[in-house]
Each structure stands twice: as structure tokens, then as C-alpha cells.
Amino acid sequence: MIELKNLSKSYQNGKVKAVRHLDLTVKPGDVFGFLGPNGAGKSTTIKMMVGLLQSDNGSIQMNGIDISWDPLGIKKIIGYVPDEPILYDKMRGSAFLAFIADIFEVPGEKREKIKNLAKDFELSDALDDLISSYSHGMKQKLSIIAALLHDPEIFILDEPIVGLDPRSSFLLKEKMRRHAEEGKTVFFSTHVMEVAEKLCDRVGIIHHGRMIAVGPLEELKTQSRNSHDSLEQLFLELTDENV
Ligand SMILES: Nc1ncnc2c1ncn2[C@@H]1O[C@H](COP(=O)(O)OP(=O)(O)O)[C@@H](O)[C@H]1O
Ligand SMILES: [Mg+2]
Secondary structure, eight states: OEEEEEEEEEETTTTEEEEEEEEEEEOTTOEEEEEOOTTSSHHHHHHHHTTSSOOSEEEEEETTEETTTOHHHHHHHEEEEOSSOOOOTTSBHHHHHHHHHHHTTOOGGGTHHHHHHHHHTTOGGGTTSBGGGOOHHHHHHHHHHHHHTTOOSEEEEESOSTTOOHHHHHHHHHHHHHHHHTTOEEEEEESOHHHHHHHOSEEEEEETTEEEEEEEHHHHHHHSSSOOSOHHHHHHHHTOTTO
């Protein structure tokens, strides 16, 4: 369960208001798609949720834990895939994953998961290589595996599909779906409408830092001026600067 209340964040001493009074609840068992044009405030919101940025106002709770009271408690239950992989170039893939497993205190008997995930994402052969030799897509896959090692209650991904090859993208979508089916919470940002349409139970559209629509896809479509047959049309209408 993710609960954001009245969340705000500005940059440059208030000149750039990136996120404005954002309220949002995402229930366990749901895949939630956070949609919005470039610069809408998606990454800023996500960075606040995972504790990389401090909010100016508002509160963030995950499974009842408040980020300002127990930041470490939140980090333990989330798996985060950033928009740009945050890795250590001088480490080998296998050492990096072992390091992450140590940090999250993944017990020895569960470390088989490293091998299984690497196999799923076709990264097994590269695990002995230095991360500096990885392509962008390979780094992204390593980052996804690292986020899943401790089987997080809350899985948060920032533009995860961009840069993945078709097989990995398919596999990731399956993993996200399965994660939600296990009763966990999945939250991801995207501007790829087809992905959102196929994957999400609910979506929210953020524009200029404000949540301008949120709900199940079918419900949103009926709320709009015209009855739309695709999420893309709805998105274009709601984020049209000329209306
Ligand atoms: N570190 C930063 N310093 C100043 N402005 C920033 C910074 N990061 C993001 N912004 C601005 O905040 C707004 C929201 O950005 P961001 O959250 O990255 O949007 P999105 O992920 O939806 O593309 C944009 O106007 C962006 O230029
Ligand atoms: Mg972003």
C-alpha cells in the first residue's frame, strides 16, 4: 500500500514547482501506472517515495510506515529501479548482486534467485564481466534484478521499459504482473501508453506537477469529454497545452 498526501517539491528555491499537492493511494495487488509528459514531475515524485529526495510538504507512507519516521524501514520493503541505473562500474555483475543481497540481508538459501533472475533476463554469461563493459540495456537488467532480490513488498520503477529489448520488456511486464498477483504493490512511471494500457489496474496522469486524473482506465475514459477508445487519445486530450 502506498499513500501519498499533499506531496509537494520545488527546485531552485521555489522557482520550479515540480510536484504540487499530490494525493495518491495505491492498493496492494494493483499495478499502478504513473503517466505524464516529460517534465511532469514523475521522477521527482518517485525519488521522494524512495527517499532520494526530501519533500517540501506532505507525507509518504508505505504499508503503514512513514518515511519521515522510519526511512530505513521503508527502504527495506521497496525495490526501486531508477530511470538511469545506479551501479558501480568497477564491480562485476555477480559481485554487485551479492553486495545488494548482503545489504538487504537476503538469506543464503534464497540466493539461488540471483541465478534464476539472471537466467530469465539472459544476463548469466555477463555476470562475471565488469559492469563498465555492459550496454545500457544490460545495466538496466542488472538494476531490475537487484531490485527484485529481496522480493520487495513495494516495487517501484521509473520508466523501466525504455531501452529494454523485446524479450526483457515482455519478461519484466510479466514479473510486474505476477508481483501484484502475489498481493504486493507495483508502481511504475511511463510515457508509453500501450504499456500502461496492457499492464495497469489503475493509472494516474500527472501534468505540471498536478495529478489531473486518476482511476481505473475504463472509468477515466468515461470521464473525458469524448468517449475515447485508447488511453493515448485521453492522455493527449488531458495534457493538451492549447485547451
Ligand atoms: N535537479 C533538478 N533541478 C532543477 N529542476 C529540476 C531538477 N530535476 C527536475 N527538475 C524539473 O522539475 C520538473 C519535473 O521533472 P521530473 O520529475 O524529472 O519529470 P518527469 O520525470 O515527469 O519527466 C521539470 O520541470 C524539471 O525540469
Ligand atoms: Mg522522469
